[in-house]
Amino acid sequence: MKVSVIRNVLEANDRLAQELKDLMARRGILSLNLMSSPGAGKTSLLERTLADLRGEFKMAVIEGDLQTDNDARRVAATGAQAVQINTEGGCHLNSSMILEALKQLDLDGLDILFIENVGNLVCPAEFDVGEDYKVTLLSVAEGDDKPEKYPLMFNISAVSLLNKIDLLPYVDFDMKRAEGFMRALNKDIEVLPVSCRTGEGLDAWYAWLRAKRAAKKPA
Amino acid sequence: MHEMSIAQSILDIIKQEMEKRGLTKLIRVKIKHGRLTNTVPEALETCFMALTVKTPLESAVFELEEVPALYRCFNCGREFSPDDTSRLLIPCPGCNEEFGHTVLAGKELFIEYIEAE
Numbered sequence: 001m002k003v004s005v006i007r008n009v010l011e012a013n014d015r016l017a018q019e020l021k022d023l024m025a026r027r028g029i030l031s032l033n034l035m036s037s038p039g040a041g042k043t044s045l046l047e048r049t050l051a052d053l054r055g056e057f058k059m060a061v062i063e064g065d066l067q068t069d070n071d072a073r074r075v076a077a078t079g080a081q082a083v084q085i086n087t088e089g090g091c092h093l094n095s096s097m098i099l100e101a102l103k104q105l106d107l108d109g110l111d112i113l114f115i116e117n118v119g120n121l122v123c124p125a126e127f128d129v130g131e132d133y134k135v136t137l138l139s140v141a142e143g144d145d146k147p148e149k150y151p152l153m154f155n156i157s158a159v160s161l162l163n164k165i166d167l168l169p170y171v172d173f174d175m176k177r178a179e180g181f182m183r184a185l186n187k188d189i190e191v192l193p194v195s196c197r198t199g200e201g202l203d204a205w206y207a208w209l210r211a212k213r214a215a216k217k218p219a
Numbered sequence: 220m221h222e223m224s225i226a227q228s229i230l231d232i233i234k235q236e237m238e239k240r241g242l243t244k245l246i247r248v249k250i251k252h253g254r255l256t257n258t259v260p261e262a263l264e265t266c267f268m269a270l271t272v273k274t275p276l277e278s279a280v281f282e283l284e285e286v287p288a289l290y291r292c293f294n295c296g297r298e299f300s301p302d303d304t305s306r307l308l309i310p311c312p313g314c315n316e317e318f319g320h321t322v323l324a325g326k327e328l329f330i331e332y333i334e335a336e
Contacts, residue, residue: 005236005330009228009250091221123221126257152257184308187293187319 013127016095020130023102024113030209030216031113033129035153036137037146038119041163043071044196045137045205046114050078053206057111057213062101064093064118071116081105092123095130111213121150132216133158140164140173147181154182159190159208166195222259225328226266233276233333242335245271245279249332254288255325288325292316298323 008014024031034042043063050059060081063071072084083101085093098115105113115131117124125134136157138146141164147154154160160182162175179191190208194201233248252258260283271277289300290309294316301309308317 001240001242001336002332002334003236003240003242004332005232006332007232007236007330009225009232009328009330012228012231090224092224094224122257126221127224152255184318 010127013095016099017128017130020095020098020102021132024130024132027107027110028217029107029110029113030213031115031131033115033117033124033131033134034137035117035121035124035134035157036119036139037121037142040119040137040139040142041196042116042119042137043074045161045163045194046075046116047078048196048199048202049114049205049209050075050080052202053209054079057209058109059112059114060105060107060110061114061116062093062098062105063116064097066090066118087118091118091120092127093117093129094127098129112209121146121153125153125156133212136160137163138178140167140171140175144174144178145181147178147185151185154189155185157186157189159192161205162191162193163196165193165200166198222262223266223270225258226263226270229267229330230270230276232330236333237335240335243275245276245333245335247280247282247334248330249282249284251284251286251327251329251331253286253325253327255322256328258328260285284331286324286327289323290320291323293319293321 036042046061053059061075063075063082063084064087065071066087066089069084072082076082083104085097085101093115115129134157136153138160140162162178175193182189182191192201192204192208194205229250233245237245263283264281267281287300289298291298292311292313295311295314297311297313299312309320310317
Protein backbone atom coordinates (compact mmCIF):
# COMPACT_ATOMS: atom_id res chain seq x y z
CA MET A 1 0.00 0.00 0.00
CA LYS A 2 1.36 3.34 -1.05
CA VAL A 3 0.79 6.17 1.41
CA SER A 4 1.30 9.78 0.42
CA VAL A 5 3.01 11.45 3.36
CA ILE A 6 4.38 14.89 2.36
CA ARG A 7 5.68 15.74 5.80
CA ASN A 8 8.64 17.97 6.48
CA VAL A 9 11.41 15.85 7.96
CA LEU A 10 12.33 18.48 10.53
CA GLU A 11 8.73 19.30 11.46
CA ALA A 12 9.17 18.11 15.06
CA ASN A 13 12.06 20.53 15.61
CA ASP A 14 10.27 23.33 13.75
CA ARG A 15 7.19 22.88 15.94
CA LEU A 16 9.24 23.10 19.14
CA ALA A 17 11.14 26.09 17.73
CA GLN A 18 7.81 27.83 17.20
CA GLU A 19 6.83 27.05 20.80
CA LEU A 20 10.06 28.64 21.96
CA LYS A 21 9.46 31.68 19.76
CA ASP A 22 5.98 32.11 21.22
CA LEU A 23 7.29 31.81 24.76
CA MET A 24 10.02 34.41 24.12
CA ALA A 25 7.51 36.73 22.42
CA ARG A 26 5.11 36.53 25.39
CA ARG A 27 7.92 37.37 27.78
CA GLY A 28 9.55 39.92 25.50
CA ILE A 29 12.95 38.20 25.66
CA LEU A 30 15.42 38.71 22.80
CA SER A 31 16.82 35.28 21.91
CA LEU A 32 20.07 34.92 19.95
CA ASN A 33 21.67 31.81 18.47
CA LEU A 34 25.45 32.24 18.55
CA MET A 35 27.35 30.06 16.10
CA SER A 36 30.93 29.65 14.85
CA SER A 37 33.76 27.16 14.49
CA PRO A 38 35.37 26.01 17.75
CA GLY A 39 37.74 28.67 19.04
CA ALA A 40 36.37 31.65 17.12
CA GLY A 41 35.53 33.43 20.38
CA LYS A 42 31.86 32.81 21.21
CA THR A 43 32.48 32.41 24.93
CA SER A 44 34.93 35.34 25.02
CA LEU A 45 32.33 37.52 23.33
CA LEU A 46 29.77 36.47 25.91
CA GLU A 47 32.16 37.13 28.81
CA ARG A 48 32.76 40.67 27.56
CA THR A 49 29.13 41.35 26.74
CA LEU A 50 27.77 40.00 30.02
CA ALA A 51 30.27 42.02 32.01
CA ASP A 52 29.97 45.26 30.01
CA LEU A 53 26.16 45.32 29.83
CA ARG A 54 25.55 43.91 33.30
CA GLY A 55 23.99 47.14 34.59
CA GLU A 56 21.82 47.55 31.53
CA PHE A 57 20.22 44.18 30.81
CA LYS A 58 19.33 41.00 32.61
CA MET A 59 20.93 38.26 30.53
CA ALA A 60 21.18 34.46 30.61
CA VAL A 61 23.18 31.93 28.63
CA ILE A 62 22.57 28.39 27.44
CA GLU A 63 25.90 26.75 26.61
CA GLY A 64 26.14 23.85 24.17
CA ASP A 65 29.24 21.65 24.04
CA LEU A 66 30.03 18.02 23.44
CA GLN A 67 31.59 17.71 26.90
CA THR A 68 32.49 19.73 30.03
CA ASP A 69 30.81 22.63 31.78
CA ASN A 70 33.86 24.90 31.31
CA ASP A 71 31.94 27.48 29.29
CA ALA A 72 28.99 27.69 31.67
CA ARG A 73 31.43 28.27 34.52
CA ARG A 74 33.25 30.97 32.53
CA VAL A 75 30.11 32.96 31.77
CA ALA A 76 28.60 32.37 35.22
CA ALA A 77 31.67 34.10 36.65
CA THR A 78 30.23 37.36 35.24
CA GLY A 79 27.18 36.89 37.48
CA ALA A 80 24.80 35.89 34.67
CA GLN A 81 22.63 32.78 34.85
CA ALA A 82 24.13 29.95 32.83
CA VAL A 83 23.02 26.42 31.95
CA GLN A 84 25.28 23.88 30.28
CA ILE A 85 24.02 21.33 27.76
CA ASN A 86 26.36 18.45 26.90
CA THR A 87 25.40 16.90 23.60
CA GLU A 88 27.68 13.86 24.19
CA GLY A 89 28.88 13.85 20.59
CA GLY A 90 25.90 15.61 18.99
CA CYS A 91 27.07 18.24 16.51
CA HIS A 92 24.34 20.85 17.11
CA LEU A 93 21.69 22.05 19.55
CA ASN A 94 18.03 21.55 18.74
CA SER A 95 14.83 23.01 20.13
CA SER A 96 13.99 20.18 22.52
CA MET A 97 17.35 20.68 24.28
CA ILE A 98 16.64 24.39 24.69
CA LEU A 99 13.14 23.76 26.10
CA GLU A 100 14.69 21.39 28.63
CA ALA A 101 17.46 23.85 29.58
CA LEU A 102 14.97 26.71 30.02
CA LYS A 103 13.46 24.86 32.97
CA GLN A 104 16.64 25.63 34.87
CA LEU A 105 16.54 29.37 34.14
CA ASP A 106 14.60 32.11 35.87
CA LEU A 107 12.97 33.93 32.95
CA ASP A 108 11.36 36.67 35.04
CA GLY A 109 12.55 40.07 33.89
CA LEU A 110 15.05 38.52 31.49
CA ASP A 111 16.03 40.82 28.61
CA ILE A 112 18.35 38.71 26.48
CA LEU A 113 18.90 34.95 26.15
CA PHE A 114 22.13 33.89 24.44
CA ILE A 115 22.27 30.36 23.09
CA GLU A 116 25.90 29.42 22.44
CA ASN A 117 25.70 26.60 19.93
CA VAL A 118 28.18 23.73 19.55
CA GLY A 119 31.34 24.96 17.82
CA ASN A 120 30.68 23.90 14.23
CA LEU A 121 30.23 25.98 11.09
CA VAL A 122 28.03 23.38 9.39
CA CYS A 123 25.25 21.51 11.20
CA PRO A 124 23.91 24.15 13.64
CA ALA A 125 22.85 26.20 10.61
CA GLU A 126 20.20 23.58 9.80
CA PHE A 127 18.41 23.53 13.15
CA ASP A 128 16.26 26.38 14.38
CA VAL A 129 16.29 26.82 18.17
CA GLY A 130 13.50 29.41 18.31
CA GLU A 131 15.89 32.35 18.12
CA ASP A 132 15.08 35.85 16.89
CA TYR A 133 18.42 36.14 15.11
CA LYS A 134 21.35 33.96 14.20
CA VAL A 135 24.71 35.52 15.05
CA THR A 136 27.86 34.10 13.46
CA LEU A 137 31.42 34.69 14.58
CA LEU A 138 34.41 34.26 12.30
CA SER A 139 37.90 34.87 13.65
CA VAL A 140 40.51 36.31 11.32
CA ALA A 141 42.88 33.43 12.17
CA GLU A 142 40.49 31.05 10.40
CA GLY A 143 40.92 32.60 6.94
CA ASP A 144 38.88 34.94 4.79
CA ASP A 145 37.59 32.12 2.55
CA LYS A 146 35.38 30.52 5.21
CA PRO A 147 32.12 32.24 4.16
CA GLU A 148 32.70 30.84 0.67
CA LYS A 149 33.39 27.34 2.01
CA TYR A 150 30.55 27.27 4.56
CA PRO A 151 27.93 29.43 2.85
CA LEU A 152 24.72 28.41 4.61
CA MET A 153 25.82 29.72 7.99
CA PHE A 154 26.44 33.21 6.60
CA ASN A 155 23.43 33.09 4.34
CA ILE A 156 21.03 32.81 7.27
CA SER A 157 22.79 35.02 9.85
CA ALA A 158 21.55 38.53 10.61
CA VAL A 159 24.92 39.66 11.84
CA SER A 160 28.46 38.35 11.57
CA LEU A 161 31.23 39.43 13.93
CA LEU A 162 34.76 39.27 12.54
CA ASN A 163 36.65 38.57 15.74
CA LYS A 164 40.33 38.78 16.75
CA ILE A 165 41.07 41.83 14.58
CA ASP A 166 43.99 42.52 16.93
CA LEU A 167 45.67 39.60 15.08
CA LEU A 168 45.30 41.19 11.62
CA PRO A 169 48.98 42.26 11.41
CA TYR A 170 50.03 38.62 11.83
CA VAL A 171 47.62 36.78 9.54
CA ASP A 172 46.78 36.97 5.83
CA PHE A 173 43.16 37.88 6.23
CA ASP A 174 41.58 40.25 3.73
CA MET A 175 38.67 41.98 5.51
CA LYS A 176 37.17 43.24 2.24
CA ARG A 177 37.29 39.78 0.70
CA ALA A 178 35.58 38.14 3.69
CA GLU A 179 32.95 40.85 3.84
CA GLY A 180 32.41 40.61 0.08
CA PHE A 181 31.72 36.87 0.33
CA MET A 182 29.29 37.45 3.19
CA ARG A 183 27.36 40.12 1.31
CA ALA A 184 27.20 37.99 -1.82
CA LEU A 185 25.55 35.27 0.28
CA ASN A 186 23.33 37.62 2.21
CA LYS A 187 22.91 41.20 1.06
CA ASP A 188 21.37 42.25 4.39
CA ILE A 189 24.02 40.83 6.72
CA GLU A 190 25.65 43.24 9.16
CA VAL A 191 29.38 42.74 9.43
CA LEU A 192 31.04 43.93 12.64
CA PRO A 193 34.84 43.75 13.05
CA VAL A 194 35.68 43.25 16.75
CA SER A 195 38.36 42.12 19.13
CA CYS A 196 37.03 40.47 22.28
CA ARG A 197 40.57 40.68 23.66
CA THR A 198 41.11 44.44 23.30
CA GLY A 199 37.44 45.45 23.21
CA GLU A 200 37.83 47.20 19.85
CA GLY A 201 34.59 47.37 17.85
CA LEU A 202 32.40 46.01 20.64
CA ASP A 203 30.46 49.27 20.85
CA ALA A 204 28.91 48.51 17.45
CA TRP A 205 27.90 45.06 18.72
CA TYR A 206 26.36 46.57 21.83
CA ALA A 207 24.49 49.12 19.70
CA TRP A 208 23.12 46.23 17.61
CA LEU A 209 22.01 44.42 20.78
CA ARG A 210 20.34 47.54 22.18
CA ALA A 211 18.44 48.18 18.94
CA LYS A 212 17.19 44.58 18.66
CA ARG A 213 16.35 44.49 22.35
CA ALA A 214 14.31 47.70 22.09
CA ALA A 215 12.44 46.34 19.07
CA LYS A 216 11.56 43.13 20.91
CA LYS A 217 10.33 44.59 24.17
CA PRO A 218 6.55 44.19 24.54
CA ALA A 219 4.59 47.43 24.78
CA MET B 220 26.90 14.29 11.82
CA HIS B 221 23.49 15.89 11.47
CA GLU B 222 22.33 13.21 9.02
CA MET B 223 21.69 11.04 12.09
CA SER B 224 19.20 13.58 13.50
CA ILE B 225 17.51 13.78 10.11
CA ALA B 226 17.33 9.97 9.79
CA GLN B 227 15.82 9.76 13.29
CA SER B 228 13.18 12.37 12.37
CA ILE B 229 12.35 10.45 9.17
CA LEU B 230 11.99 7.27 11.17
CA ASP B 231 9.70 8.93 13.74
CA ILE B 232 7.38 10.19 11.00
CA ILE B 233 7.31 6.81 9.21
CA LYS B 234 6.42 5.02 12.45
CA GLN B 235 3.58 7.48 13.12
CA GLU B 236 2.19 7.10 9.60
CA MET B 237 2.38 3.28 9.73
CA GLU B 238 0.80 3.09 13.16
CA LYS B 239 -2.08 5.34 12.05
CA ARG B 240 -2.92 2.82 9.31
CA GLY B 241 -2.06 -0.40 11.12
CA LEU B 242 0.85 -1.19 8.77
CA THR B 243 3.79 -3.21 10.07
CA LYS B 244 6.22 -3.84 7.22
CA LEU B 245 7.95 -1.01 5.41
CA ILE B 246 8.75 -1.67 1.76
CA ARG B 247 9.89 1.68 0.43
CA VAL B 248 10.32 5.27 1.53
CA LYS B 249 10.79 8.19 -0.82
CA ILE B 250 12.54 11.34 0.40
CA LYS B 251 12.91 14.59 -1.52
CA HIS B 252 15.85 16.76 -0.53
CA GLY B 253 16.66 20.19 -1.88
CA ARG B 254 20.05 20.87 -3.44
CA LEU B 255 20.67 23.60 -0.87
CA THR B 256 19.96 21.58 2.28
CA ASN B 257 23.48 20.13 2.42
CA THR B 258 22.06 16.66 2.80
CA VAL B 259 24.62 14.00 1.92
CA PRO B 260 22.51 11.18 0.41
CA GLU B 261 24.98 8.37 1.18
CA ALA B 262 25.35 9.47 4.81
CA LEU B 263 21.58 9.78 5.25
CA GLU B 264 20.99 6.32 3.82
CA THR B 265 23.67 4.80 6.04
CA CYS B 266 22.13 6.43 9.13
CA PHE B 267 18.66 5.19 8.19
CA MET B 268 19.99 1.66 7.74
CA ALA B 269 21.80 1.84 11.08
CA LEU B 270 18.64 2.95 12.87
CA THR B 271 16.39 0.30 11.31
CA VAL B 272 18.63 -2.78 11.46
CA LYS B 273 16.86 -5.71 13.18
CA THR B 274 13.55 -3.81 13.31
CA PRO B 275 10.37 -4.35 11.23
CA LEU B 276 11.50 -1.41 9.11
CA GLU B 277 14.69 -3.16 8.07
CA SER B 278 15.41 -3.86 4.40
CA ALA B 279 13.07 -1.18 3.09
CA VAL B 280 14.16 0.60 -0.09
CA PHE B 281 15.38 4.07 0.81
CA GLU B 282 14.90 6.31 -2.21
CA LEU B 283 16.24 9.84 -2.40
CA GLU B 284 15.46 12.43 -5.04
CA GLU B 285 17.26 15.72 -5.21
CA VAL B 286 15.25 18.91 -5.89
CA PRO B 287 17.35 21.30 -7.98
CA ALA B 288 17.98 24.85 -6.81
CA LEU B 289 15.82 27.54 -8.41
CA TYR B 290 16.59 31.23 -8.05
CA ARG B 291 14.86 34.48 -8.96
CA CYS B 292 17.31 37.16 -10.03
CA PHE B 293 17.61 40.12 -7.67
CA ASN B 294 18.01 42.52 -10.60
CA CYS B 295 15.86 41.39 -13.55
CA GLY B 296 13.51 38.89 -11.88
CA ARG B 297 14.36 36.05 -14.25
CA GLU B 298 14.04 32.56 -12.78
CA PHE B 299 16.95 30.22 -13.36
CA SER B 300 18.41 26.95 -12.16
CA PRO B 301 22.22 26.94 -12.16
CA ASP B 302 24.11 23.72 -12.96
CA ASP B 303 26.72 24.37 -10.33
CA THR B 304 25.32 25.55 -7.00
CA SER B 305 28.62 24.97 -5.21
CA ARG B 306 29.85 28.31 -6.53
CA LEU B 307 29.31 31.30 -4.32
CA LEU B 308 28.53 33.85 -7.00
CA ILE B 309 25.87 32.61 -9.35
CA PRO B 310 25.49 35.00 -12.28
CA CYS B 311 21.99 35.39 -13.70
CA PRO B 312 21.92 34.06 -17.29
CA GLY B 313 19.79 37.09 -18.25
CA CYS B 314 21.67 40.05 -16.83
CA ASN B 315 24.77 38.64 -15.09
CA GLU B 316 23.71 39.95 -11.68
CA GLU B 317 25.56 37.91 -9.05
CA PHE B 318 24.11 39.15 -5.77
CA GLY B 319 20.99 38.78 -3.70
CA HIS B 320 18.94 36.23 -5.65
CA THR B 321 15.82 34.84 -3.99
CA VAL B 322 15.78 31.09 -3.46
CA LEU B 323 12.53 29.65 -4.88
CA ALA B 324 13.38 25.96 -4.54
CA GLY B 325 16.16 23.78 -3.21
CA LYS B 326 15.59 24.04 0.52
CA GLU B 327 13.01 21.24 0.74
CA LEU B 328 13.46 18.18 2.92
CA PHE B 329 10.38 16.02 3.14
CA ILE B 330 8.99 12.49 2.94
CA GLU B 331 6.95 12.18 -0.24
CA TYR B 332 5.45 8.75 0.32
CA ILE B 333 5.96 5.37 1.94
CA GLU B 334 5.00 1.93 0.72
CA ALA B 335 4.10 -0.49 3.48
CA GLU B 336 1.85 -3.42 4.28
